[in-house]
Amino acid sequence: MASTVAAIATGSAPGGIGVIRISGERAVAIAAEVFSPMDGSSLCDMKGYRAKYGHIVLDGEQADNAVALIFRAPKSYTGEDVAELSVHGGLLMVQKTLEAVLKAGAAPAGPGEFTKRAFLNGKLDLTQAESVAELIAAEGEQSLKASYHALQGALSRAVNGVLEKLLDTSALMAAWVDYPDEEIPALSYEELTATLSECQTALQALLNRYDNGQTVTKGVTTAIVGRPNVGKSSLMNMLTRTDKSIVTHIEGTTRDIVEENIRLGGMVLRLMDTAGLRDSQDLVEAIGIQKAYQALEEAQLVLAVFDASQPLDEYDRELMEKCRGKKAVAVINKTDLTPLLDTAIVEAAFEKTVSISAKFDEGLDSLSAAVSELLGVANFDTAAPLLANARQKQHCERAYESLCEALDGAAAGVTFDALNVMIDSAADELLALTGKKATTEVVENIFKNFCVGK
Numbered sequence: 001m002a003s004t005v006a007a008i009a010t011g012s013a014p015g016g017i018g019v020i021r022i023s024g025e026r027a028v029a030i031a032a033e034v035f036s037p038m039d040g041s042s043l044c045d046m047k048g049y050r051a052k053y054g055h056i057v058l059d060g061e062q063a064d065n066a067v068a069l070i071f072r073a074p075k076s077y078t079g080e081d082v083a084e085l086s087v088h089g090g091l092l093m094v095q096k097t098l099e100a101v102l103k104a105g106a107a108p109a110g111p112g113e114f115t116k117r118a119f120l121n122g123k124l125d126l127t128q129a130e131s132v133a134e135l136i137a138a139e140g141e142q143s144l145k146a147s148y149h150a151l152q153g154a155l156s157r158a159v160n161g162v163l164e165k166l167l168d169t170s171a172l173m174a175a176w177v178d179y180p181d182e183e184i185p186a187l188s189y190e191e192l193t194a195t196l197s198e199c200q201t202a203l204q205a206l207l208n209r210y211d212n213g214q215t216v217t218k219g220v221t222t223a224i225v226g227r228p229n230v231g232k233s234s235l236m237n238m239l240t241r242t243d244k245s246i247v248t249h250i251e252g253t254t255r256d257i258v259e260e261n262i263r264l265g266g267m268v269l270r271l272m273d274t275a276g277l278r279d280s281q282d283l284v285e286a287i288g289i290q291k292a293y294q295a296l297e298e299a300q301l302v303l304a305v306f307d308a309s310q311p312l313d314e315y316d317r318e319l320m321e322k323c324r325g326k327k328a329v330a331v332i333n334k335t336d337l338t339p340l341l342d343t344a345i346v347e348a349a350f351e352k353t354v355s356i357s358a359k360f361d362e363g364l365d366s367l368s369a370a371v372s373e374l375l376g377v378a379n380f381d382t383a384a385p386l387l388a389n390a391r392q393k394q395h396c397e398r399a400y401e402s403l404c405e406a407l408d409g410a411a412a413g414v415t416f417d418a419l420n421v422m423i424d425s426a427a428d429e430l431l432a433l434t435g436k437k438a439t440t441e442v443v444e445n446i447f448k449n450f451c452v453g454k
């Protein structure tokens with residue numbers, strides 16, 4: 001860990017600038033070997049939070065104009081000395097500068113190594129480190145906001161608030177049990193129950209928000225289904241603003257599932273346009289139809305499309321039946337044509353029904369509102385603490401279960417030392433959640449999923 005590491009911090013595509021980040025004890029000295037400031041000064045004499053304009057020098061020759069940014073430990077992202085070289089963002093220049101930095105003595109940074117060092121140096125806790133990865137992966141606006149608030153410590157504060165109460169209670173109980181003769185204020189079962197219930201409620205609130213949080217941050221798989229020609233592909237295109245799905249008036253055009261991620265109402269839908277539902281003698285189409293039914297079954301959200309200009313037929317009715325009990329929005333398309341559909345029957349079968357004209361691009365706002373209301377994320381507060389992944393949820397669940405046990409025990413008059421074991425195990429889970437008591441294995445596992453340069 002003591003070594004100085006370096007990596008390209010920006011993307012692997014050409015851009016205006018590319019940044020090489022170096023972190024560790026020798027970061028500035030190594031940067032000084034490849035960068036010479038325009039004013040003839042030495043990078044090594046620079047204080048933190050300062051920038052110098054100068055040249056990248058490769059094999060003794062000036063190769064590019066660049067800017068060096070210096071951060072001094074502990075006031076940097078990693079908590080170590082950090083130098084960032086911003087060069088012109090042609091990929092070759094960025095790579096050559098990195099090679100020179102490695103030649104000057106830096107080791108190549110592993111996946112997530114900068115964030116891992118930040119964690120190990122106490123700059124971030126594990127939930128914040130994980131939110132760095134979420135922030136970079138975020139596709140939807142809500143997801144972006146939620147990860148930002150996690151990075152600011154929204155979840156850490158909520159968890160640490162509970163943890164503090166548990167540790168105070170545990171210390172008091174231990175003292176009470178171990179030193180019965182000392183004048184330690186007595187703790188009653190009522191007080192204990194009140195504190196534990198408060199902690200239990202706080203954890204319950206976090207667990208309750210998990211599913212909606214996942215919907216908002218990870219997106220939902222969404223199947224667009226309906227019989228042929230109702231306008232499924234047109235709806236897909238309206239949503240994606242592209243012509244990815246093939247639109248024709250010939251029935252059975254979409255045979256395989258066409259997939260695309262889109263943002264709707266601040267969240268991400270993982271859209272699947274499917275083959276039209278009907279009986280088909282064509283083998284390929286029949287397989288497509290089978291896949292459509294499977295998508296309908298498995299999707300977290302269904303957009304069931306109906307044609308406003310046609311009366312309901314057996315396939316429409318079958319679709320209505322299959323959507324029962326699912327999170328499904330009825331999308332009545334072609335409202336620009338003379339209405340023949342009995343919309344009341346459709347409306348009665350679905351929790352949400354919206355009218356659109358995919359051809360004239362009408363109805364997107366009401367579809368967006370219906371989707372976020374149906375998924376329960378219309379008023380989702382992205383600033384509130386949020387468990388971001390299965391690891392965090394599991395620790396929270398286990399802590400919650402230990403608290404339930406402790407509360408049951410307190411109600412049954414179980415001794416304080418026995419109760420304290422349960423409280424300690426809840427506290428341990430919360431310490432693992434924020435990483436204060438995470439094993440090396442867990443930490444390695446988290447950071448191995450990061451990209452190099454983060």
Ligand code: GDP
Nearest residue numbers: 229230231232233234247248249334357358359
């Ligand atoms: P799919 O088979 O359900 O995917 O339907 P398509 O999207 O391929 O559309 C079938 C036909 O309906 C095409 O000729 C589209 O131009 C037409 N269509 C789709 N949406 C509308 C609409 O809102 N209004 C009208 N008038 N025609 C539409």
